[in-house]
Amino acid sequence: MDLRTALKQGETLLTEAGVTVPRLTAEVLLCHALGKEKVYLYAHPEEELSQLTWIHYGRYLHERMEGKPTQYITRHQEFFGREFYVTNAVLIPRPETEHLVETALRLMPKAGCAIDLGCGSGAIGITYHLETGSPTHLSDLSRPALEIARYNAAHLGAEVSLHQADFASSLRTQSVDLILCNPPYVPAGDESVLQREIRDHEPALALYGGDSGVEPYRVVVEQALWLLRPGGWVVFELGYQGLQEVRRMLNTPAWEAQEVVHDLAGWPRVLAARRSG
């Protein structure tokens, strides 16, 4: 079978299975099986697939049709122009999380000390460190997630410190300028409304934020009171219903400014607050 036919067949199978963007997905999976860039598919449409490539491609198609996210098959996701290694031990970094990083870079282009709480793959903290050169700590409760973050840091040349912690709980001696946090924020009861790719494949610890979906914010806001220096910023990513609740947590004299940033779809996606001086 040649590449053109393999692509067409893959697209048909994915379409029948109800996978969104079937053509693009077939391209990505075929490229992954070949170990080539997309341009190769269109430059060599008559090339015959080796038996081994066909076996790999077939397996990837099957996995995707069963609901496994493409990124867990190819083991990578681009974030802020860099490739991050991902497995099902970590949340797949989302494009909308780039708003959090952009906001942090604008509010604090350089930090004496920054920390990414709930780092997962390390996408946020590693990116902030690489963009600013600021000393940066990353923490996560999940040891497997920290191993992925460690791999990404080494691979991308980021000299960050990694800690296994319940958010900042074991970092009491730190005094930081910037907290970056994309906590789990899906209410526990909303499991059934998630896409199966998310619900059945991404780690529960990365998704569910207690019954209300805002419990992790409460923990981080409390920790931020002793962790942040006066004038320091906490920058949160928000879930769809998080804005009012998290704003309320920050409406105390301990916080002197708040900023909300909307994503491209118009949702309030990032909330930043400055610790009173």
Ligand SMILES: C[S@@+](CC[C@H](N)C(=O)[O-])C[C@H]1O[C@@H](n2cnc3c(N)ncnc32)[C@H](O)[C@@H]1O
């Ligand atoms: C929504 S994911 C965000 C991952 C990554 N920062 C990103 O934006 O792609 C939330 C992360 O918080 C971690 N987490 C959940 N509960 C935690 C806790 N109590 N302490 C520390 N990390 C926690 C999860 O393991 C997961 O990696």
